[in-house]
Amino acid sequence: MKIHTYEKLWLVASLVLIVGFIATITYGSVALGITMVGDEEPTIEPDEISDDERFGEPRVEQVGENEYEAYVIAQTFIFQPETIEVPADSEVTFYVTSRDVIHSFSVVGTNTNTMVIPGEISTLTVEFDEPDEYGIVCNEYCGDFHHTMEGQLHVVPEDEFDMTELAVEADDEVEIDDDATFEVAVENRQLEALETTVALEIGDETLEEDVTVDSQMTEETTFTVDSADLGEGDHDWTVTVDDYEESGTLTVAEDLEDEDGNEDGDEGDGGDDGDNETDEEGDTDE
Amino acid sequence: MSNTFVDAYPKQARIIRQAFLTSFIALAIGAFFGLIQALHRTNILRAIESPTYYTVLTGHGVFLVITFTIFFLVGVYQWAVTESLERGPVDMRFTWGWYGLMLTGTMLAAFAILAGFTDAIDVSADVLFTFYAPLQGHPIFYIGLVVFVVGTWLAGADWFRTWLAWKGENPGKRIPLPTFMVLTTMIMWYISSIGVAVAILAFILPWSIGIVESINPTLTRTLFWYFGHPVVYFWLLPAYLMWYILLPKLSGGRLFSDPLARVVFILFILLSTPVGIHHQYLDPGIAEGFKYIAMTNTMFLLLPSLLTAFTVVASMEHGARQRGGKGYFGWLKALPWREPAFTGMALAGMVFAFGGFTGIVNAGMNINYLVHNSLWVPGHIHTQVGTAVALTFMAGSYWLIPQLTGNRLVGRGIALFQVVLWFVGIVIMTNAMYRGGLIGMPRRTAEPEYEGFNYEVAAGSVGELNAQVALGGTLLFVSTMIFLALMILTLFNGESEPIDNRTIPAPLSGPEDSPPVLDNLKLWVAIAAVLVVLAYVIPLASIVSRGGLFGPDIGPFPVFVEPVSLLIETVLVSIGW
Ligand code: HEM
Numbered sequence: 001m002k003i004h005t006y007e008k009l010w011l012v013a014s015l016v017l018i019v020g021f022i023a024t025i026t027y028g029s030v031a032l033g034i035t036m037v038g039d040e041e042p043t044i045e046p047d048e049i050s051d052d053e054r055f056g057e058p059r060v061e062q063v064g065e066n067e068y069e070a071y072v073i074a075q076t077f078i079f080q081p082e083t084i085e086v087p088a089d090s091e092v093t094f095y096v097t098s099r100d101v102i103h104s105f106s107v108v109g110t111n112t113n114t115m116v117i118p119g120e121i122s123t124l125t126v127e128f129d130e131p132d133e134y135g136i137v138c139n140e141y142c143g144d145f146h147h148t149m150e151g152q153l154h155v156v157p158e159d160e161f162d163m164t165e166l167a168v169e170a171d172d173e174v175e176i177d178d179d180a181t182f183e184v185a186v187e188n189r190q191l192e193a194l195e196t197t198v199a200l201e202i203g204d205e206t207l208e209e210d211v212t213v214d215s216q217m218t219e220e221t222t223f224t225v226d227s228a229d230l231g232e233g234d235h236d237w238t239v240t241v242d243d244y245e246e247s248g249t250l251t252v253a254e255d256l257e258d259e260d261g262n263e264d265g266d267e268g269d270g271g272d273d274g275d276n277e278t279d280e281e282g283d284t285d286e
Numbered sequence: 287m288s289n290t291f292v293d294a295y296p297k298q299a300r301i302i303r304q305a306f307l308t309s310f311i312a313l314a315i316g317a318f319f320g321l322i323q324a325l326h327r328t329n330i331l332r333a334i335e336s337p338t339y340y341t342v343l344t345g346h347g348v349f350l351v352i353t354f355t356i357f358f359l360v361g362v363y364q365w366a367v368t369e370s371l372e373r374g375p376v377d378m379r380f381t382w383g384w385y386g387l388m389l390t391g392t393m394l395a396a397f398a399i400l401a402g403f404t405d406a407i408d409v410s411a412d413v414l415f416t417f418y419a420p421l422q423g424h425p426i427f428y429i430g431l432v433v434f435v436v437g438t439w440l441a442g443a444d445w446f447r448t449w450l451a452w453k454g455e456n457p458g459k460r461i462p463l464p465t466f467m468v469l470t471t472m473i474m475w476y477i478s479s480i481g482v483a484v485a486i487l488a489f490i491l492p493w494s495i496g497i498v499e500s501i502n503p504t505l506t507r508t509l510f511w512y513f514g515h516p517v518v519y520f521w522l523l524p525a526y527l528m529w530y531i532l533l534p535k536l537s538g539g540r541l542f543s544d545p546l547a548r549v550v551f552i553l554f555i556l557l558s559t560p561v562g563i564h565h566q567y568l569d570p571g572i573a574e575g576f577k578y579i580a581m582t583n584t585m586f587l588l589l590p591s592l593l594t595a596f597t598v599v600a601s602m603e604h605g606a607r608q609r610g611g612k613g614y615f616g617w618l619k620a621l622p623w624r625e626p627a628f629t630g631m632a633l634a635g636m637v638f639a640f641g642g643f644t645g646i647v648n649a650g651m652n653i654n655y656l657v658h659n660s661l662w663v664p665g666h667i668h669t670q671v672g673t674a675v676a677l678t679f680m681a682g683s684y685w686l687i688p689q690l691t692g693n694r695l696v697g698r699g700i701a702l703f704q705v706v707l708w709f710v711g712i713v714i715m716t717n718a719m720y721r722g723g724l725i726g727m728p729r730r731t732a733e734p735e736y737e738g739f740n741y742e743v744a745a746g747s748v749g750e751l752n753a754q755v756a757l758g759g760t761l762l763f764v765s766t767m768i769f770l771a772l773m774i775l776t777l778f779n780g781e782s783e784p785i786d787n788r789t790i791p792a793p794l795s796g797p798e799d800s801p802p803v804l805d806n807l808k809l810w811v812a813i814a815a816v817l818v819v820l821a822y823v824i825p826l827a828s829i830v831s832r833g834g835l836f837g838p839d840i841g842p843f844p845v846f847v848e849p850v851s852l853l854i855e856t857v858l859v860s861i862g863w
């Protein structure tokens with residue numbers, strides 16, 4: 001076959017270029033450790049996601065000193081959790097799966113980007129050095145409101161990050177001279193023990209107690225307030241632990257119609273609702 | 287005495303004109319849809335509701351990259367086979383038969399898509415041209431696609447049959463280059479379109495009709511991309527054919543090397559298919575090793591395009607020197623820049639070279655994270671199929687349509703303006719798309735500005751990017767309309783004769799300079815089959831063993847339910863959480 005000299009030169013140059021590209025990409029994989037989303041995770045039945053240990057409750061978990069795992073569900077047209085919060089200077093592995101169609105999980109302006117296919121779990125390990133806020137979008141068409149599918153990723157300064165949850169169960173009303181009780185539960189989902197102070201403010205009084213909550217544990221503290229000291233009427237109270245705060249109102253009355261009975265049940269509910277909200281508050285007050 | 291194609295082959299000219307007509311109607315609708323998208327995404331003009339955007343986008347994809355490109359392909363290929371074998375098909379009824387099938391398929395798919403605009407008909411297929419399950423369109427959509435593909439298979443069979451008949455009459459002769467290109471393209475097409483046929487016939491269609499309950503989304507997606515990369519070469523190879531066959535002639539010279547052209551097309555048979563997984567770099571459930579193999583194969587697939595760049599430029603230089611061009615770069619001035627067919631193709635080639643480099647970014651496995659499914663990708667699409675192919679087709683039409691009608695081209699000067707306008711429009715629109723992609727703007731999104739965050743634009747602003755997409759898109763639309771107007775005027779310009787002579791000069795280095803083994807098509811098919819098996823058998827087996835042939839229990843997700851009911855569902859789901 002007759003090949004012109006220039007053709008030969010071009011051919012050789014082309015091959016060198018191609019090998020160069022392959023070498024560059026290989027360098028990225030091997031030396032820089034940019035691995036591809038792969039098949040390491042087992043499959044998962046989309047309709048069993050809710051019973052799954054990881055995806056049943058989409059969340060962030062701490063798994064090592066600076067290591068976290070985030071379990072995320074993509075579904076038409078939301079991400080769960082909608083806001084993912086992780087500390088700076090950490091290594092986070094995202095596990096993402098879909099409840100219905102194909103989506104993506106894409107952190108805007110970064111190379112954290114993966115397809116999310118029902119039946120499969122995508123994993124991506126990302127290092128976050130600096131605090132920042134990112135948008136998350138679904139960049140695979142998933143239905144007619146695809147363009148509304150978004151979430152947030154907050155990388156917060158290390159010292160502002162915790163995985164504390166606060167819940168308070170308190171009496172709504174007590175008869176004067178009875179004790180009002182505040183049961184405060186502090187949960188610590190971090191690996192390190194949490195040393196902190198629980199404080200209750202009510203009327204002019206402030207009660208404080210130092211607690212140490214071990215990793216993955218919940219520590220309960222009970223405050224008891226003599227309602228006679230407060231006097232008759234409505235009293236606002238606030239329980240604080242670090243950045244978290246929960247508040248309510250206690251009514252001290254002369255006479256209560258039905259004293260015991262279903263009171264407790266009601267109070268329980270109030271406490272639980274508040275609990276969910278407190279978790280969010282901690283995020284926003286930076 | 288006029289010497290045009292239509293004088294020599296009136297019957298064949300007729301069917302080619304018919305194919306071009308179908309192709310141009312698709313182009314008209316597709317371009318209009320493109321304009322709507324360019325204005326909607328950028329929030330310059332929202333004439334439709336955002337959910338309808340996806341009906342438009344499905345139409346844009348299907349009409350442009352399926353109908354426009356492939357009908358044009360069969361037209362050009364029919365021309366190339368007839369002209370280079372100097373004979374018509376064995377039986378013209380068969381030829382009309384495949385054209386009829388392709389048309390029927392198109393009409394069915396188009397009906398399913400366009401019905402999405404109205405609630406009056408309970409049919410729609412807002413699944414985009416990739417139709418990833420479990421998104422589900424109406425069965426008519428899938429049936430239409432299959433019928434269309436079968437039509438193209440028969441077209442290929444027709445050309446093979448014509449070639450065999452010619453071979454009987456011309457024993458021992460080398461396959462003429464244009465026919466060689468047609469046959470090799472079709473071999474590539476047969477090997478690759480099996481993937482989409484299996485995806486639809488074995489899985490998606492039965493599932494959309496309700497015969498089977500569930501589907502393995504990774505499997506159908508992988509089968510789609512098994513076909514989805516070679517299909518881009520199916521769009522591109524007719525443009526290559528025109529660059530190899532017409533462009534040297536238009537430059538005033540002749541093709542530099544026939545053997546090299548053959549090698550290039552053989553490389554496409556071998557390498558186009560075992561690379562499809564490069565569209566799935568970010569898919570879970572596919573091992574990294576398979577992605578790495580796809581990456582290396584993809585990089586080697588650059589070779590035929592780099593060789594083409596050489597041959598095309600060398601042929602142009604030869605032509606320019608024939609026309610009296612001198613100097614190192616001075617010969618460029620001697621090229622026929624006033625000729626719209628030439629200028630259009632030359633500009634298309636330039637855009638293609640640039641777009642090729644953006645394609646290397648996509649192909650770079652780990653760099654792909656940065657751009658995958660961002661607006662960068664439509665940037666790439668529009669430089670490649672949207673310009674390298676589309677502009678070459680338009681430019682080529684300025685030469686071909688007079689050959690097929692016997693009429694002189696109307697408005698040469700305007701035609702020149704049209705191709706330049708396209709170039710300007712594409713540079714503006716894709717520049718903004720590439721940049722938008724790099725800041726993380728997603729593609730396939732009706733409203734790419736979100737509530738919870740703003741894009742961080744290093745230089746410029748989102749507003750400026752939007753303005754460029756809208757402006758570029760508008761110029762492209764105007765350019766398309768000018769092209770179509772000139773085509774219609776030429777069609778009715780009966781009282782005239784074309785200027786150009788249809789003879790194509792022989793290459794500088796002819797087929798006799800290449801070993802006959804290049805024409806041994808069976809050999810290349812066998813090697814291609816081995817490569818495909820190597821690249822795909824293990825990944826497919828692993829996908830099936832993970833997710834099952836018919837997948838886990840994933841319910842269908844019809845996109846033909848009404849937007850409102852879906853909205854309510856979404857709200858309910860969000861409240862539930
Ligand atoms: C008339 C000029 C055109 C305009 C204004 C235009 C505009 C657009 C825009 C804005 C998008 C992005 C949509 C999105 O991702 O949200 C798009 C996508 C696309 N365009 Fe065009 N386009 C034009 C011509 C073409 C041509 C000639 C072709 C091919 C022959 C083409 C093929 C495509 C494809 C394949 C997509 C991706 C579709 C998808 O993501 O499903 N376009 N176009």
Ligand SMILES: [Cu+2]
Binds near residue numbers: 103104138
């Ligand atoms: Cu989406």
Ligand SMILES: [Cu+2]
Binds near residue numbers: 514
């Ligand atoms: Cu590809």
